[in-house]
Amino acid sequence: MAFDPTLPLDAANVVAAELRAQLNALNDKIDAVPRRPAGRGWSAGG
Helix, strand or coil, X not given: CCCCCCCCCCCCCXXXXXXXXXXXXXXXXXXXXXXXXXXXXXXXXX
């Protein structure tokens, strides 16, 4: 299932399978973002 930002609908009962599919699809989108190589850009240590 592809991520659908319209789900769940307002005031709808939450269906576990639908919510799980949404979260998994969102996680897949996040995982698909390329990571920056270490040592480039900003430093988390300040």
